[in-house]
Amino acid sequence: MSKEKLAIDGGSPVITEGIPGGMHGPTVIDHQEIDAVTAVLKSQKLFRFCENSNVAAFEQQACEHVGVKHSLMVNSGTSALVCCLTGVGVGPGDEVIVPGYTYISTAASVVGVGGVPVITEIDESLGLDPKDVEKKITPYTKAIIPVYMQGVPARINAIMEIAKKHNLKVVEDCCQCIGGRYKGKYVGTIGNAGAWSLNYYKVITAGEGGLVLTDEYEVYEKSAFASDPAMPMWMSESEWQSPPFSRQCYRPSEVLGAIARVQLGKMETILTHTRKLKKAFLSELAEPKGYVRQHVDDPEGDCGISAAIIIRDQDMAHSYAEALRAEGLGAGTAYNDGFPDRHIYKYWDSILDKNSHHPTGYPWKDPAYMGNVEYSRDMCPVTLSILGRALRFGFNMNMEEEHAKLMAAAINKVDAALG
Ligand SMILES: Cc1ncc(COP(=O)(O)O)c(C=O)c1O
Numbered sequence: 001m002s003k004e005k006l007a008i009d010g011g012s013p014v015i016t017e018g019i020p021g022g023m024h025g026p027t028v029i030d031h032q033e034i035d036a037v038t039a040v041l042k043s044q045k046l047f048r049f050c051e052n053s054n055v056a057a058f059e060q061q062a063c064e065h066v067g068v069k070h071s072l073m074v075n076s077g078t079s080a081l082v083c084c085l086t087g088v089g090v091g092p093g094d095e096v097i098v099p100g101y102t103y104i105s106t107a108a109s110v111v112g113v114g115g116v117p118v119i120t121e122i123d124e125s126l127g128l129d130p131k132d133v134e135k136k137i138t139p140y141t142k143a144i145i146p147v148y149m150q151g152v153p154a155r156i157n158a159i160m161e162i163a164k165k166h167n168l169k170v171v172e173d174c175c176q177c178i179g180g181r182y183k184g185k186y187v188g189t190i191g192n193a194g195a196w197s198l199n200y201y202k203v204i205t206a207g208e209g210g211l212v213l214t215d216e217y218e219v220y221e222k223s224a225f226a227s228d229p230a231m232p233m234w235m236s237e238s239e240w241q242s243p244p245f246s247r248q249c250y251r252p253s254e255v256l257g258a259i260a261r262v263q264l265g266k267m268e269t270i271l272t273h274t275r276k277l278k279k280a281f282l283s284e285l286a287e288p289k290g291y292v293r294q295h296v297d298d299p300e301g302d303c304g305i306s307a308a309i310i311i312r313d314q315d316m317a318h319s320y321a322e323a324l325r326a327e328g329l330g331a332g333t334a335y336n337d338g339f340p341d342r343h344i345y346k347y348w349d350s351i352l353d354k355n356s357h358h359p360t361g362y363p364w365k366d367p368a369y370m371g372n373v374e375y376s377r378d379m380c381p382v383t384l385s386i387l388g389r390a391l392r393f394g395f396n397m398n399m400e401e402e403h404a405k406l407m408a409a410a411i412n413k414v415d416a417a418l419g
């Protein structure tokens with residue numbers, strides 16, 4: 001590729017009119033969500049255990065869509081993870097493997113059920129590195145939480161094999177990957193349980209909300225008990241297979257259910273658009289010189305909401321980011337020192353410092369815990385190195401293919417000059 005004068009050096013920028021900003025779920029809100037919420041308000045039935053419940057209908061719609069037996073709507077993705085972990089039997093004394101690159105809620109949900117998070121390296125897929133997962137397994141390990149960051153499938157097959165070999169449970173954190181698939185199966189239906197977040201930033205949204213997915217009735221039932229201490233009152237007694245227990249209340253309202261139903265109906269339309277954008281971007285991207293593309297284990301199942309490139313070294317990554325900005329493409333390294341991005345374990349202060357809500361030091365000092373997990377801010381050097389060199393780009397519902405191609409053209413230009 002011939003070198004053109006970079007905009008940062010006084011050349012003409014590739015992108016002159018700007019790439020449209022926008023999101024996924026929130027950007028497609030229209031009269032359908034407004035009508036659905038209005039109908040709930042007019043009915044004055046806002047409680048989820050009402051006749052013709054929107055929450056129940058959303059749960060059923062989600063089960064049918066992704067092909068899973070049971071689902072449970074809750075009020076957030078964090079709550080969904082807590083319910084999944086309760087469902088698969090994680091509690092005091094148990095260690096749970098989580099990636100060093102995920103929203104802090106993944107680790108916090110483990111603490112929430114009394115378990116101890118074990119922070120593990122990612123690889124160039126920006127998801128869990130199966131080799132490091134094996135290294136982190138101890139006699140206390142109970143479960144693994146693979147996370148599908150920014151809509152990209154993790155190496156779930158490799159992780160399932162490890163889990164099988166060591167008799168561990170798998171809870172898929174699909175909060176950022178609703179509608180993503182792996183080798184034809186929807187993510188969240190591969191492990192023992194999966195969690196969606198319906199918060200504002202997700203593929204589909206209800207403003208807030210979450211969903212537990214599972215094929216295992218026992219996991220579903222425990223999740224349900226974990227989500228509402230009064231659940232045994234709402235469920236029919238003939239449904240229970242084990243004695244009810246009490247935990248927290250994560251019940252969603254009918255308003256959330258009504259929005260979620262409409263948004264689920266739009267999910268495949270959203271994903272068709274974002275996948276088209278990412279395809280256009282990748283088809284325009286030249287053979288790289290100074291970077292490698294993020295490894296995507298199953299490109300077909302990728303939600304297409306993001307793309308990442310991993311530059312040879314961190315200084316170069318900063319130069320690429322500055323040069324791209326001058327070309328009209330906003331990009332930052334995923335890990336800028338000093339910017340406390342809670343998606344990077346280094347900034348999970350409450351976890352790394354083992355802060356407890358109680359003087360007993362629960363869960364790290366729980367008498368049931370026999371392990372000795374230690375944390376430090378540099379404990380996952382590979383993760384910090386990859387994130388320090390990664391540049392991430394997003395695709396949204398206001399963009400067209402030409403914008404995605406312009407993004408690739410800007411990267412091609414900068415790579416030809418600096419790579
Ligand atoms: C990977 C991941 N896990 C869990 C969560 C928690 O979801 P919520 O904010 O709905 O509790 C998020 C939310 O951003 C997330 O990105």
